[in-house]
Amino acid sequence: MFKPGKFLSVxxxxxxxxxxxxxxxxxxxQLDIDLKNVxxxxxSPYLGTNLDMPRSQELPEIGDPSGTSxxxxxxxxxxEAFFRSLHGQVEVSEDAEVGEYIQTIGQKLAANSDNPTQxxxxxVVEDNNINAFAGPGGYIGVNSGLILVTEAESELASVLGxxxxxxxxxxxxxxxxxxxxxxxxxxxxxxxxxxxxxxxxGSSNGSQPYCTARNQGCQPSANAGQGLAMAAMGAGTQxxxxxxxxxxxxxxxxxxxxLSRSEFDPRSMPTFFxxxxxxxxxxxxxxxxxLLTHPVTxxxxxxxxxxxxxxxxxxxxxSLTYQLIRAKLRVQSLRNxxxxxxxxxxxxxxxxxxxxxxTRYGLALALVANNRAEExxxxxxxxxxxxxxxxxxxxALAKSEMDRGSVAKAMEIYATARExxxxxxxxxxxxxxxxxxxxxSEPARRxxxxxxxxxxxxxxxxxxxxxxxxxxxxxxxxxxxxxxxYADGQTNVGIxxxxxxxxxxxxxxxxxAVIDERLHKFTEEEKxxxxxx
Ligand SMILES: [Zn+2]
Numbered sequence: 001m002f003k004p005g006k007f008l009s010v011x012x013x014x015x016x017x018x019x020x021x022x023x024x025x026x027x028x029x030q031l032d033i034d035l036k037n038v039x040x041x042x043x044s045p046y047l048g049t050n051l052d053m054p055r056s057q058e059l060p061e062i063g064d065p066s067g068t069s070x071x072x073x074x075x076x077x078x079x080e081a082f083f084r085s086l087h088g089q090v091e092v093s094e095d096a097e098v099g100e101y102i103q104t105i106g107q108k109l110a111a112n113s114d115n116p117t118q119x120x121x122x123x124v125v126e127d128n129n130i131n132a133f134a135g136p137g138g139y140i141g142v143n144s145g146l147i148l149v150t151e152a153e154s155e156l157a158s159v160l161g162x163x164x165x166x167x168x169x170x171x172x173x174x175x176x177x178x179x180x181x182x183x184x185x186x187x188x189x190x191x192x193x194x195x196x197x198x199x200x201x202g203s204s205n206g207s208q209p210y211c212t213a214r215n216q217g218c219q220p221s222a223n224a225g226q227g228l229a230m231a232a233m234g235a236g237t238q239x240x241x242x243x244x245x246x247x248x249x250x251x252x253x254x255x256x257x258x259l260s261r262s263e264f265d266p267r268s269m270p271t272f273f274x275x276x277x278x279x280x281x282x283x284x285x286x287x288x289x290x291l292l293t294h295p296v297t298x299x300x301x302x303x304x305x306x307x308x309x310x311x312x313x314x315x316x317x318x319s320l321t322y323q324l325i326r327a328k329l330r331v332q333s334l335r336n337x338x339x340x341x342x343x344x345x346x347x348x349x350x351x352x353x354x355x356x357x358x359t360r361y362g363l364a365l366a367l368v369a370n371n372r373a374e375e376x377x378x379x380x381x382x383x384x385x386x387x388x389x390x391x392x393x394x395x396a397l398a399k400s401e402m403d404r405g406s407v408a409k410a411m412e413i414y415a416t417a418r419e420x421x422x423x424x425x426x427x428x429x430x431x432x433x434x435x436x437x438x439x440x441s442e443p444a445r446r447x448x449x450x451x452x453x454x455x456x457x458x459x460x461x462x463x464x465x466x467x468x469x470x471x472x473x474x475x476x477x478x479x480x481x482x483x484x485x486y487a488d489g490q491t492n493v494g495i496x497x498x499x500x501x502x503x504x505x506x507x508x509x510x511x512x513a514v515i516d517e518r519l520h521k522f523t524e525e526e527k528x529x530x531x532x533x
Contacts (some may be wrong), residue, residue, distance in 0.1 A: 003175065003529060017285045032106050032409055046199040053238075064083075070173065074184065075136060076119075076137055077184055078188055079136045079138060079139050080137065080526070082135045082136050082139055082188040082189075083121070083135070083137075083139050084488070084489045084491075085185075085188050085189040085191075085192040085489050086125075086135070086141070086192040086489070087458065087487070087489040088488070089193065089489075090126075090127060090460065091125065091127070092123055092124075092125055092126075092457075093123065093124040093125065093126050094457050094458070094459045095124075095426075096425050096426035096430075097328065097392060097395070098124050098144075098328065099124065099457070100425060100426060101322070101325045102142060103121075103123075104321075105153070105156065106122030106161065106164075107120065109157060109160050109161050109258050109259070109264075110138075110164055111262075113164050113165070113168050113258050114168050115168040118138050118167060119138050120139075120140060120164065120167070121139050121140070122140050122141075122160070123140075124141070124143070124147070125141050125142070125143045125144065125196070126332065126333075127143040127144060127145055128143070128148075128333050128450075129143055129145050129288065129289050130145045130149055130288035130290050131146060131196070131293075132146050132159045133143070133196065133293065134163040134166040134167050134172060134195075135172070135191055135192070136172060136173075136188070136191060139168050140160065140163045140164065141195075141196075142159065143332055144154070144329045145333070146288075146330065147325070147326060147329055147417075148326060148329055148330060148333060149275070149276075150326075151275075152265070152268055152271065152316070152318055153264070153318040153319055153322040154259070154267075154316050154318075155268045155269075155271065155272040156322070157259055157264040158255065158259055158264070158266075158269035158272055159290075160262070160302040161254075161256065161258040161259045161262070161269075162252060162255035163250040163251075164253045164255065164258055165250065165252075165253075165254035165255040166243065167249045168254065169247070169250055169254060171243050171247040171250075171251065172191075177399060180365070184528070185528045185529045186528070186529065186531075187275070189529070193224075195293070206259050213425070223440055243293065243294060245295075245300075248294055248295065248300060249300065251294075252269065252304045252307075253307065255306060256304065256307055260311050263316070264312045264316060265316040266308040266498060267305075267308045267309070267311070267313075268316075269304050270301050270304040270308055273296045273300070273301050274301050276290065276296065277296050277301065320358070320390070320514055321392070323355070323358040324358055324361055324390075324392045326358075327344075327358050327359070327361050328362070328392075330344075330362055331365045331366050331369060337369035337370035340362070340365075340366035340369065340370070341366045341367060341370050341372075342508070343366070344359050344362045344363035344366055345365065348360075348363065357383060357386070357387070360379050361383060361392065361396070363378075363382045364376040364377075364379035364400075365396060367379070368396075368400045368403070368404075373400055376400060377397065377400050377404075380393055380400060384397050388420070389420065389422045390470075391417070391424050391426070391427060393524050394416065394417045394420070394421075395426055395430060397412050397413055398414045398417055398430065399414035399434075400436075401413060402434045402437070402498070404432075407434075407438055414431045414434060420458075421530050428450075428451065429451070429460070431447065432444045432447040432451075432467075433463065436466050436470070439470060441466075441467045441468075441469075441471045442465070442467075442471060444466075444467045445464065445467035445471065448460060448464045449464070455488065457487070458483075458485075458487040458488040461480045461487060462481065462484040463485035464476075464480040464481070465479075465480035465484060468480060474504040475501050475502075475504035475505035475506070475511060475515075476501070476511070477496045477501075478498070479497070479498065479505075479511070479514070479518075480497075481494075481497040482494045482495070482498040482518065486518075486522055492526055494522050495522045495523060495526060498518055498522060501515050502515050502516070
């Protein structure tokens with residue numbers, strides 16, 4: 001699992017000298033959520049959450065107490081704030097291959113929804129708990145744990161289809177509009193806390209008992225990142241989004257139509273839900289979080305089974321990419337790479353030729369992670385020869401050579417890879433990363449600048465900051481660091497970097513205008529978050 005070089009802004013601000021990228025870290029999970037806002041308000045009887053804000057407070061508000069709707073702009077802002085806030089509470093995967101896969105399958109399904117104008121963004125959360133959730137603004141997250149328990153790509157598609165349906169049928173807003181008024185930023189953070197309720201127990205590997213507000217015996221640890229859901233729990237309330245039975249039935253129904261229109265197997269929906277439900281029957285197995293937010297009943301499964309059988313039966317083979325992504329997530333999810341080596345050795349030479357090749361890929365990644373690069377690279381070389389037009393193999397090969405310090409070899413492989421896959425973002429990103437390591441800041445900057453349009457993960461901003469630092473451009477470097485922290489949910493640190501950028505930008509009129517605009521936006525949001533506005 002790649003963890004980009006992250007760095008402590010504090011050091012940087014103290015010294016105000018060249019950025020020491022390789023030695024310091026961007027601190028994760030230090031989202032300093034101001035819990036006071038939430039704790040002060042009396043709890044609402046609805047859903048047990050305490051979103052009712054005092055009516056007298058003169059704050060800009062979203063949501064209408066009479067239960068009408070958000071404007072499209074508010075919804076977009078809420079979604080973006082939700083996604084940033086989530087970064088402070090969970091590990092959103094920054095693996096470009098994983099991100100590209102979930103986006104591809106998600107967008108394929110979304111294109112077949114009832115509301116093709118709704119924007120969607122799909123992402124993977126690095127968490128072994130079985131969960132998926134639909135936030136505001138079409139932000140749909142899937143835990144790696146869920147992807148790993150699916151046994152067919154259509155099963156994963158059925159969960160995504162179900163979540164897409166919750167979005168298009170506006171179930172989340174139906175629940176929230178009944179809550180009364182709340183500020184956008186607070187609401188976004190609160191939603192993030194609720195939808196990932198898992199963090200309450202401090203367990204992300206599924207080995208500890210699941211703690212929710214329903215389970216008051218569990219003591220959450222005092223990690224600030226556990227945030228708002230915990231605050232609601234402290235107020236003796238239930239920090240969960242519970243969709244109603246009708247919502248669930250509708251999401252199943254609509255989701256199944258999306259599945260079938262997208263060339264996935266509708267029968268996978270009851271199959272997957274059944275498997276999850278059965279998994280809770282064994283002693284010691286905790287209830288998957290997905291079932292807590294989307295309760296599965298026997299009648300719900302049989303309803304969806306009946307509906308699915310109306311579709312003509314046929315085979316729906318999994319894509320190779322689905323299988324490769326699962327193998328990669330398997331390696332990332334096991335704490336000890338030795339375990340991963342053991343896992344893939346255990347299934348070596350089993351299944352079809354394609355499954356065997358997927359196993360070789362997984363084993364190769366596990367070996368490289370286990371400091372057995374030589375053996376891993378050998379397997380990847382074989383796969384690259386057999387599958388010259390499969391980007392995952394050559395990308396892994398180049399990265400493994402780079403990671404073990406064979407820079408010249410890695411660069412040679414990247415050259416071939418870039419020729420074969422000029423549009424592949426994972427290869428471009430890994431190549432840019434390699435260029436930064438060997439201090440080739442300008443070519444790295446050029447690649448990264450092309451990638452900062454549209455949807456950008458914090459690590460891309462961070463790499464750009466590093467490239468600009470290498471070029472001696474402190475203003476741009478701090479500006480992109482500011483963007484990285486902001487995207488990572490740490491607006492307060494983002495503000496500090498924007499201020500530093502402004503200090504270094506001199507008479508650059510264009511850059512000053514850009515920085516001022518961002519600084520204003522960040523500052524306003526931070527004020528709102530702290531309740532100063
Ligand atoms: Zn649901």
